[in-house]
Amino acid sequence: MKADEEGAVDDLVANEDAIEYERVVVLNPVSGNANHREQVQRLATEYDCTVLETQGEGDAREFARHAAENGAAVVAAAGGDGTIHEVVRGLDDADALDAVTFAVIPAGTGNNFAGNVGVTGIEHAFEVLDAGERRRIDLGTTNGRPFVNSCVGGLTADASHQTDPEQKARLGVLAYVVNTLRLMTDYEGLPLTIAASDEGDVTWSGDAVFVLVGNGRRFPAKGRTQANMEDGLLDVTVIEKTPTANLLQEATMRRLFGSETENVTHLKTPALEIAVEQDSPVEFSLDGEKGEWDGLTLGVRPRTMELCVGEEYERYPENSGE
Incomplete structure (x- = not known):
């Protein structure tokens, strides 16, 4: 872990008593066009989520691992596909994919994965996190890495x-x-x-x-x-x-x-x-x-990970009559 990553995690642990881990949003404030931070913070407060804000590469993975090991029920990635990847790896590091529900909050450039699971925007993502359908999905692996x-x-x-x-x-x-x-x-x-x-x-x-x-x-x-x-x-x-x-x-x-x-x-x-x-x-x-x-x-x-999905998610996309 790099020094700045250690600092971010140390800051997190130092403020342990102030953190509520039931619902955690791991926020990358500089992903995409970097104009989503205030909206994510506001909606996180509205939906009773704790925000852990990254400062550098690797923070999202460490924050997700730490949240899972401290009893988080839902961990969301607010950023692009790279942030999603880090958060999933952190949950895997904690051996928590069976116990934690994962959610995606699209704040990147392309937001391909969010679109594929029926999440159409940041506000919609919080609605899905709060009350959307849950599905158990596969994970791919490359040389053991998810x-x-x-x-x-x-x-x-x-x-x-x-x-x-x-x-x-x-x-x-x-x-x-x-x-x-x-x-x-x-x-x-x-x-x-x-x-x-x-x-x-x-x-x-x-x-x-x-x-x-x-x-x-x-x-x-x-x-x-x-x-x-x-x-x-x-x-x-x-x-x-x-x-x-x-x-x-x-x-x-x-x-x-x-x-x-x-x-x-x-x-x-x-x-x-x-x-x-x-x-x-x-x-x-x-x-x-x-x-x-x-x-x-x-x-x-x-069927390794439980995921919050939107209404447009297709369980059988090949039969959707596209």
Whole structure:
């Protein structure tokens, strides 16, 4: 833990007597356009929630762990997908996923996971936290590390990491699209071999432009990105590198805007092995948090976490008539 993270947790412990842990909101005040802090604080007071405000990387994970170990019944993440990822990891660190209900308060840029679970805004999130339906959902795992929404590698992961806060504030989700289009003509692709547990030795091999392993997220289908979060399966999409820039552009644009293309492979599987066929490791993003690996072992922990969901959450999104 870094010194500033230790300081934040020390401050939390020092004020232990003043903290009510029944409902805890872990707030990242600088996520998204950083204009949500006062609204979250006001609504937290209205809904009898205690706010723990992060100061730096790692705080959300430590605060979630600490809250769970001190008897919190509900822990919410107020921020973007990275904050959600940290809070889920903190609950997992505390071995509290069976005992604590998780909620999401969308205060990031894209808020993909919140949209997938039917949470449409900050005020709506508190309504859902207070009285919304609870569902037990799967968690994905990457080399044993949990993720709630997706594990992504390739072009869009690179574009996401090269999208700076000013672009996000100015363009919102479009910032990711702009950077994807900027990078695509020079992108080398990822040399990968992919094996699904129920598909034999080799399921797919080649140079990938994009790999999405989704728990809550899937390849867009008519604009809807929610995967089935209760089926014990990962929703996998691989887009292969094509021989010309025009075909690469076509494949990328079709992915971005939800159409199909012959260069896309879809799989549903409870377990997956991804081998990187080069000497250097490859960067993947887990719920927006990046890391480098030379191989991934992915799996599912079925129905592991209780989640507050909104009215638009689809238990069976594949049957929703999109």
